[in-house]
Amino acid sequence: MRDDRFQATYLIETPLDPAKVAEVMAGEQSCGTFTRVEGETDALRERARATVVSVERLDAVAAPSLSNAWLERRGTAGPWQRARIVLDFPVANVGANLPTLASIVAGNLFDLGEVTGMRLERIDLPPAYRRRFAMPAQGLAGTRRLAGVPRGVLVGSIIKPNVGLSAAETAELVSRLCDAGLDFIKDDEISADPDHAPLRQRIPAVMAAVRRHQDRTGKHVMVAFNITDETDAMRRHAELVAREGGSCIMASLNWCGFSAIETLRRSTDLALHGHRNGYGAMSRHALLGIGFQAYQVLWRLAGVDHMHVHGLQGKFAQEDSEVVESAHDCVAPLAGEVDDRVMPAFSSGQWAGTAPATFAAIGHEDLLFMAGGGIMAHPSGPAAGVASIREAWDATARGEPLEQAAASHPALREALGFFGGR
Template sequence: MERIIGKYYIETPYPLEKAAAVLAGEQSSGTFVAVPGETEELKERFAARVEKITPLDSVDTPAIPGASAKPGAKYHRANIEVSWSIENFGYNLPVLVSTLQGNLYEITQFTGLKLMDIELPASYGEHFIGPRFGITGSKKSAGVTGRPMIGTIIKPSIGLTPQVTAALVKTLAEAGIDFVKDDELQSSAANSKFEDRVDAIMRVINTHADKTGKKVMYAFNLSGEVDDMLRRYEYLVKAGATCAMVSINSVGLSGTKKVCDQGQLVIHGHRNGWGMLNRHPLLGIEFPAYQKLWRLAGVDQLHVNGIQNKFWESDDSVVRSIEACLKPLFTGETPLPVVSSGQWGGQAFETWQRTHTTDLLYMAGGGIMAHPDGPTGGVVALQQAWEGAVKGLTLAQATQQYPEFAKSVEKFGGR
């Protein structure tokens, strides 16, 4: 039978072999004590197996509290691999996650545990469609080739009326923007009902497309209860929209997959709440594992933070996240990494140097909206930055060559 492997980074005051065995037992056929019915035949078929233990260092202070350790105990760290037969959960994503994570974070044998990666069997590629649009479909829909998609977020995040939002989208479309999205805080506020916002914005986008042939991709935030999301999804399709946004951590795997399964709109996966899952170095889940789950659900675009971002995540972590998205998984489409968080054109140079890819959605909020020449100058400046980066120019050389980008450097360069 095919098996799924979970790769973990752990910390424990117990012998590593004992702690790993507890993990495998708790998350499969065992519990804290032997029980009737747990036969050797049953364990052979359904018990998890510890496949590999790689000891690392030991420390004096636990990463998180809660272990029943003796005074003066050492806390041992290791990478371990545990496998499960797919007979345990089949192709049920919520039960898969309950198995790979679930109660693990509450087991007293661990003072640290993070799911680092997942190895999935070939049959998962046959069962799950994955992203229907991904990089190829997203860029084709927006008419972008040879460069990243340039995008922005409606700011202020909440409070604008549909009419004011649509006027801003008109300015951005005329400036050459590829992508605009609702903020995750905006779905259907008191002064901006979802349908009213869709009507106002799509009139602008469709009119611009009729004139120019370029249809700006707008990610409308339809996050909510499943029935509401499906109703809003249908409304978007009828309005001629090309994209919907889902706050994936809030909506969950099943709700997100239901939206993705409709198959007519590009799904922009916003990972707000990510820090809660990842910020502690010995708790939660790492992005290589995380993105595989959402690819199975069918998300087409996935946030990865950005170089020199305004949040806590390191540049190395961002680069690893971009690489994880771009790494093929089975034979389906590859999700488009969404670079955002305090971005302006200045980070394009290091982003290019460290990833050498233009298969990105490069998003700037203030970096576009607060440009000295307004949103129009902001869009042009980002396009210039990426053109210069790909040509091999330094930031200083691009500043000399591109006037709009030079104004960005003057405005944002000291940040």
């Protein structure tokens, strides 16, 4: 790949010639439109037009994945050919402008009349272009340093109940979770700055509990405060977290937007926990939306430090293979020698029993393993829930089956009996 070009890969479905559709895509997302226009000289096209790198024909289907009035008006029938297309774009068309980069690789393409399916699968960047965007402020190494976990899985949990607790009640729960032995605690994505526990009260109350625990034990528990809001409010609340000695903030990426997250990144070096809620609307249809590789590229360019990937054998719709691939994406540098790896955050239905499958699939322990019910609902309480997860990961790392390890670890034994039958 040239230093002055970047690439995007798409899966399309069309009743037309995929090679011709690829040319339409290249023109639409660079200097062209549906027909050549005045001023679109050969020199301009040479300088600014996207180009088609490859067109790989895949299978054909008898029915379209999505409706298309443009094709229906023309009486265009199938079969509908699927193809993988790689386009090459000039860096100069974009510059270091993340919203525009997103609009070029994932904008009007989804509305093209020529297709009955369009999915952005991946984005590949040259190192020089990647360096023009934000880097993670903490990433893998900084997160481990701030949480005091130099090796092994970081064990985390989520504030439950999701909403309804007052600031004082939240702080009391955080105190219990700190004592339970967690490395990481986060707000739920639906609890940001509610009337019953505003951040101006919740942040000081929670951090007082974290500091008391640190004074007793020397352990700083990382708390990700959900500061999702308009940009000025997020910056204000990030400053409050920093003043209170906190180390992490969280934002709902899709609803804040690239510009807000970029501004937040520039204003703080706190670890930025990127929550992807809403991503399913962009990804669950196989022939529509954005695949995780491309999605996480865009948000990593905004400077996040952690990315949610859901969890294996979890409660959500994703296949385990998609979760695994997403986790691998997070720990792969975006552009060669640039170390911009971020922490994959596993959650959704996780408990001690999902540790072996996770380790077998991922093959490393650079991850945040979060359990809500898997900790809070343990029959012997949250401390036993945390212990069961640590015991499960320790056994898995040494190659010991959980049933065998459970014989000498009561917390793990209880977890297997209680959660394993569900």
